[in-house]
Amino acid sequence: MIVVEHLSGGYEDVPIVKDISFTVKKGKILGILGPNGSGKSTLLKVMSGILPATTGTIAIDGQNILSYNARALAKKMAVLPQLHANAFSNTVREAVSLGRYPHQTGFFSSWSERDEQAVQHAMLQTGVKRYEHTPMEFLSGGEQQRVFVAQALAQTAEVLLLDEPTNHLDIAHQRQILDMVRKEAVECGLTVVMVLHDMNLASLYCDELLLMESGQMRAFGAPHEVLIASQIEEIYQARVATYAHPEIPKPQITMMPAAIDYQQRAVIKKEHFMITEHFIQLQSEIPLKTVSSAVHNPGIGWHNCLLNRSVPGDYVISDVKREVNEFLQRGDFSPTNTVVMLTAVPTALVAINEFYAPFGSVIVAVTAGVGNAVDVSRVHERQDEPYIGTINTWVIINGCLSDEAFFQAMMTATEAKTKALQSENIRDERSGTIATGTATDSLLIAATQKGKEMLYGGPITEVGKMIAKGVFETTVQAIRNYKNQF
Amino acid sequence: MKKVVTAYVLTCALLIISIWCGVAIGSVHIPLEVLWNQAVDETAANIFWKIRLPRVLLAGLVGASLAIAGAAFQGLLKNPLADPYTLGVSSGASVGAVMTIFFNISIPVVGLYALPTFSMVGAIITMVVVMSFARIVDRSLKMETLILTGVIFSSFLGSLISLMIALSGEELRQVIGWLLGSVSMRGWPYVQMIIPFVIVGSLMIWTQRRELNVLLYGEERAKHLGVNVKRSKYLILAGGSMLTGAAVAVSGTIGFVGLVVPHMTRMIWGSDHRHLLPLSFLNGATLLIICDLVARTIILPRELPIGVITAFIGAPVFSYIFYKQRRGKGVRA
Numbered sequence: 001m002i003v004v005e006h007l008s009g010g011y012e013d014v015p016i017v018k019d020i021s022f023t024v025k026k027g028k029i030l031g032i033l034g035p036n037g038s039g040k041s042t043l044l045k046v047m048s049g050i051l052p053a054t055t056g057t058i059a060i061d062g063q064n065i066l067s068y069n070a071r072a073l074a075k076k077m078a079v080l081p082q083l084h085a086n087a088f089s090n091t092v093r094e095a096v097s098l099g100r101y102p103h104q105t106g107f108f109s110s111w112s113e114r115d116e117q118a119v120q121h122a123m124l125q126t127g128v129k130r131y132e133h134t135p136m137e138f139l140s141g142g143e144q145q146r147v148f149v150a151q152a153l154a155q156t157a158e159v160l161l162l163d164e165p166t167n168h169l170d171i172a173h174q175r176q177i178l179d180m181v182r183k184e185a186v187e188c189g190l191t192v193v194m195v196l197h198d199m200n201l202a203s204l205y206c207d208e209l210l211l212m213e214s215g216q217m218r219a220f221g222a223p224h225e226v227l228i229a230s231q232i233e234e235i236y237q238a239r240v241a242t243y244a245h246p247e248i249p250k251p252q253i254t255m256m257p258a259a260i261d262y263q264q265r266a267v268i269k270k271e272h273f274m275i276t277e278h279f280i281q282l283q284s285e286i287p288l289k290t291v292s293s294a295v296h297n298p299g300i301g302w303h304n305c306l307l308n309r310s311v312p313g314d315y316v317i318s319d320v321k322r323e324v325n326e327f328l329q330r331g332d333f334s335p336t337n338t339v340v341m342l343t344a345v346p347t348a349l350v351a352i353n354e355f356y357a358p359f360g361s362v363i364v365a366v367t368a369g370v371g372n373a374v375d376v377s378r379v380h381e382r383q384d385e386p387y388i389g390t391i392n393t394w395v396i397i398n399g400c401l402s403d404e405a406f407f408q409a410m411m412t413a414t415e416a417k418t419k420a421l422q423s424e425n426i427r428d429e430r431s432g433t434i435a436t437g438t439a440t441d442s443l444l445i446a447a448t449q450k451g452k453e454m455l456y457g458g459p460i461t462e463v464g465k466m467i468a469k470g471v472f473e474t475t476v477q478a479i480r481n482y483k484n485q486f
Numbered sequence: 487m488k489k490v491v492t493a494y495v496l497t498c499a500l501l502i503i504s505i506w507c508g509v510a511i512g513s514v515h516i517p518l519e520v521l522w523n524q525a526v527d528e529t530a531a532n533i534f535w536k537i538r539l540p541r542v543l544l545a546g547l548v549g550a551s552l553a554i555a556g557a558a559f560q561g562l563l564k565n566p567l568a569d570p571y572t573l574g575v576s577s578g579a580s581v582g583a584v585m586t587i588f589f590n591i592s593i594p595v596v597g598l599y600a601l602p603t604f605s606m607v608g609a610i611i612t613m614v615v616v617m618s619f620a621r622i623v624d625r626s627l628k629m630e631t632l633i634l635t636g637v638i639f640s641s642f643l644g645s646l647i648s649l650m651i652a653l654s655g656e657e658l659r660q661v662i663g664w665l666l667g668s669v670s671m672r673g674w675p676y677v678q679m680i681i682p683f684v685i686v687g688s689l690m691i692w693t694q695r696r697e698l699n700v701l702l703y704g705e706e707r708a709k710h711l712g713v714n715v716k717r718s719k720y721l722i723l724a725g726g727s728m729l730t731g732a733a734v735a736v737s738g739t740i741g742f743v744g745l746v747v748p749h750m751t752r753m754i755w756g757s758d759h760r761h762l763l764p765l766s767f768l769n770g771a772t773l774l775i776i777c778d779l780v781a782r783t784i785i786l787p788r789e790l791p792i793g794v795i796t797a798f799i800g801a802p803v804f805s806y807i808f809y810k811q812r813r814g815k816g817v818r819a
Contacts, residue, residue, distance in 0.1 A: 050706050074712025096759055101700050102712035
């Protein structure tokens with residue numbers, strides 16, 4: 001455990017860091033963030049005693065570090081600064097062994113069993129054991145960095161200070177080093193303080209973050225308390241947005257390049273839809289922000305190509321991912337840039353309508369097969385295999401939607417679809433009640449994201465009204481097309 | 487471990503062979519028996535005990551001192567081109583020694599040790615001045631800065647020596663003879679004179695062998711690893727200057743030994759100072775004994791100054807190291 005209280009210090013009587021206080025508990029990782037020149041590295045140097053502290057105290061396990069001599073301190077606290085190559089080379093093993101320096105005392109002190117164990121452990125943890133006898137200069141930058149981490153680990157100190165341990169490393173090596181630091185913290189109770197440049201890495205690996213600005217603490221707390229878009233924008237003078245990490249409960253931050261043209265308005269038109277025997281395609285010149293429950297590329301993303309593909313009724317649904325990928329490759333579609341839905345309805349039965357609105361326009365395309373229609377309030381009584389989606393709805397908006405508006409648009413579109421089924425008197429075959437949809441309907445909302453941002457997409461907003469009207473009318477038309485055919 | 491044993495065995499064997507060659511080869515043949523029976527050949531025994539053995543021992547001690555000092559300076563300054571000669575420390579020691587001869591200084595108590603004492607003082611002062619000047623010019627103490635500073639101070643100190651020579655009268659021969667750098671005709675007193683300094687200086691450096699290993703990674707890193715950097719630096723600089731001063735006092739300026747020997751040793755046996763320091767010490771002795779042997783036998787009956795031979799080997803090695811450094815590749819330990 002390390003406790004820093006009211007610490008100030010820096011170069012030659014000019015305090016660079018001012019009044020810093022924080023506590024890192026045993027086995028926890030603290031990340032220090034801040035813009036260039038905010039005093040991150042200086043803080044680490046003051047903490048490690050390289051630069052003088054003018055006021056304040058640093059205590060490890062309740063004891064002020066000033067009360068230790070250099071050797072005793074090195075046993076308590078290991079430091080890994082940003083290192084440079086040196087003119088003479090050691091082998092990896094020799095370099096790691098230097099971490100044992102503070103533990104060797106006396107004129108003729110020899111290499112003990114514990115020294116050997118610590119060095120072996122450090123080399124294994126960092127994965128440098130296999131280079132043991134290789135001279136340092138034959139290693140890549142990432143490997144050298146790992147050797148230095150091993151050197152610090154070999155000190156078997158309780159506290160580890162790291163200055164940008166992932167500098168100049170590729171993503172695999174960044175992960176490797178930080179995973180290893182995390183492992184040491186969790187398994188061996190190592191207390192870690194590290195300066196990081198990358199806010200996303202810091203968020204992923206640190207328990208707590210300290211955000212610095214001009215040598216002072218701006219924020220301290222869990223990643224979600226520190227990485228707040230407005231706060232980061234203010235300190236870094238850069239536009240950012242936060243989003244959730246896909247797997248672990250930590251925020252991530254991405255920067256927003258300077259805003260570009262708002263000029264292009266309604267660019268998607270009904271004529272852009274191409275209908276072949278096998279699919280309905282919309283190819284857009286600009287990427288569309290899509291939110292969908294499609295088979296391929298579902299979720300939130302940016303895509304240029306939308307496909308609603310007609311497949312036979314006996315299509316094997318269990319292997320759908322692989323089959324769709326093969327289909328895309330056969331048809332020369334970009335697998336990463338295409339959203340695909342599947343339907344058993346012939347493409348000729350699609351209904352496509354364009355609706356104009358003050359902000360631009362909304363185009364709705366629906367293929368509706370209502371043979372498997374169900375009443376959602378009664379589906380718990382059924383035990384069916386999944387079918388191929390039978391009502392596929394696309395809503396293309398020439399306009400800019402917020403995240404809320406996208407989800408509200410999905411709700412609005414779903415309500416309008418349900419209303420269309422009711423108005424066409426489509427019934428659940430089992431229960432005989434009015435159907436609300438089919439078992440595997442898909443919905444896609446796509447927007448050009450040009451023009452003024454529309455914050456909401458509920459039924460009484462301009463865009464909501466158009467979506468409601470459009471989806472209702474188009475679904476009714478599509479259902480009638482289907483009824484006429486079968 | 488096995489490699490280390492091999493290193494010491496080979497190095498010691500080389501030293502013993504060179505010592506034997508040093509005492510055995512020459513215009514007068516020395517039979518082996520003189521070692522235990524002087525009566526076998528009175529003249530040969532005299533030459534052996536009074537001329538060749540002290541000469542070989544002196545060459546060995548001077549070489550050992552310069553080599554271990556060079557190894558320590560290189561490690562401390564993380565600079566493979568550092569040695570007492572290139573840093574100007576040798577010149578400083580020379581000025582001290584020449585001044586002693588020129589002003590005929592003698593100190594009552596130290597007696598015989600006046601010359602090495604003043605040499606050492608010269609060496610230490612030069613070291614401190616060169617280091618502080620280089621630090622003012624360039625805080626990071628880059629290799630070029632340090633070598634250039636060494637060259638500047640060497641030239642300046644060289645001109646001081648020239649001045650004293652120009653002004654000197656009857657001491658001239660003595661000064662010139664000393665300056666040429668030689669271990670010939672020095673005899674046992676000089677061996678006695680240098681031995682205490684060699685022991686003390688080498689021990690001072692040897693206590694810092696582990697610290698030197700850590701210091702290779704920079705002073706900051708050394709501090710992180712628990713080294714008392716200031717104490718270490720002072721011990722190494724003082725020990726190195728003491729060795730240089732003593733060596734210069736007995737033999738004049740002999741260049742490049744402190745550069746070549748640690749470099750070769752490092753190349754063959756690695757840069758771990760725990761072994762680099764003693765091995766450099768032994769190899770330094772071997773090299774200078776062989777150089778002296780060559781110097782006195784190559785153009786018989788005349789004798790070359792030993793500095794000529796060391797410079798002959800040293801300058802190309804210096805160029806090679808510089809080339810390797812500039813091409814961005816570290817010198818392989």
